[in-house]
Amino acid sequence: MEALVALLTLAALEIVLGIDNIVFISILTDKLPPEQRAKARFIGLSLAFLLRLVFLLSITWIMRLESPLFAVLGNEFSGRDLILIAGGLFLMGKATYEIHHKIEVAQSGVKVPKRLTFGLAIFQIVLVDLVFSVDSVITAVGLARELWVMIVAVLIAIVFMMAFAGSVSRVIDAHPSLKVLALAFLVLIGFNLMGEGFGYKIPKGYTYFAMAFSLAVEVLNIKLHTRAKPPSSV
Numbered sequence: 222m223e224a225l226v227a228l229l230t231l232a233a234l235e236i237v238l239g240i241d242n243i244v245f246i247s248i249l250t251d252k253l254p255p256e257q258r259a260k261a262r263f264i265g266l267s268l269a270f271l272l273r274l275v276f277l278l279s280i281t282w283i284m285r286l287e288s289p290l291f292a293v294l295g296n297e298f299s300g301r302d303l304i305l306i307a308g309g310l311f312l313m314g315k316a317t318y319e320i321h322h323k324i325e326v327a328q329s330g331v332k333v334p335k336r337l338t339f340g341l342a343i344f345q346i347v348l349v350d351l352v353f354s355v356d357s358v359i360t361a362v363g364l365a366r367e368l369w370v371m372i373v374a375v376l377i378a379i380v381f382m383m384a385f386a387g388s389v390s391r392v393i394d395a396h397p398s399l400k401v402l403a404l405a406f407l408v409l410i411g412f413n414l415m416g417e418g419f420g421y422k423i424p425k426g427y428t429y430f431a432m433a434f435s436l437a438v439e440v441l442n443i444k445l446h447t448r449a450k451p452p453s454s455v
Contacts, residue, residue, distance in 0.1 A: 228370045231361055235378035237429065238357055241410050242269060243382050244403050245312070245349050247390040248319065251400075252337040261339060262386045265346035270379040272350050276358040277371050286355065301355055302418040308352025309415030315345070316407035323401055352414065402439050406432050 246265050250258040286304070289297035357378075361371040393400045409431070413423050 224367055224370055227367075228374055231370065231374035232377040235357060235361070235374050236381050237425075238353065239378045239382045240429075241407075242266075242349065242353050243386050243389050244393075244406055246346055246386055247393050248400065248403055248407070249337070249342055249345055250390060251394050253339060253342055257339050258390065259387060261342050261346070262390070263383065264343055265350065266379055266383050266386065268343075268347055269350040269354060269382075270375065272347075272354040273358055273375045273379075274372065276354055277361065277368060277375070287359070296420060298418075301359065302420070304352055304355050304418075305414045306418035308349065309411040309413070309418060311348060311352075312407050312411030312414065314411075316404045316411065320401060320404045320408075323397070323404070356414075396443060398439060398443070402435060405435075 246262055250261045250265075253261055286300035289299050290303075291298055357375065358371075361374065393403055409428060413425070413428055416423050
């Protein structure tokens with residue numbers, strides 16, 4: 222019974238943590254040709270599961286990542302901290318670039334071809350998977366004792382992400398404002414990762430509440446805008 226409760230709790234938490242991954246993969250695969258998007262999502266999320274599985278099977282090494290490597294001005298930094306800082310900077314830089322491209326280039330009226338190759342998309346997905354996998358596995362180790370519980374919980378979360386990544390991608394692609402909002406979420410997530418890497422614990426509940434509230438307001442705006450549109454004349 223205890224193992225089942227741990228499994229359900231950890232699976233739910235892994236699904237919530239996986240939302241960040243879904244948003245990033247959805248935005249990234251949108252730059253690929255339509256026929257390659259589903260394949261890129263599947264490969265990206267499969268690699269995410271494999272990374273988590275490898276890390277779970279190397280729990281001793283993962284826990285060593287929390288051991289301090291060096292100190293700067295009295296602040297100690299571990300391997301996990303460095304991964305979170307690098308991942309946070311990457312997410313913030315990538316999201317800021319995409320926001321600039323989405324708004325500035327769109328307003329200029331110049332159509333720029335999507336230059337992201339399939340291989341480069343997979344490479345960037347793997348980089349972000351690495352960051353989220355380390356955080357995910359350390360969370361799993363803190364909540365569960367049995368290895369099979371951790372593996373099954375992670376598998377459930379990955380299956381959930383595979384099931385909904387396509388829907389999220391289509392919704393974001395259909396509404397440009399949602400894409401900008403999702404990119405803003407990535408900036409926020411990147412900032413949180415970087416802050417955690419520097420030793421500042423920002424409760425994830427605050428971040429997810431802000432994301433949920435902003436999303437709810439934007440969905441309401443989209444619905445009101447849709448209703449306000451005059452019927453098209455035939």
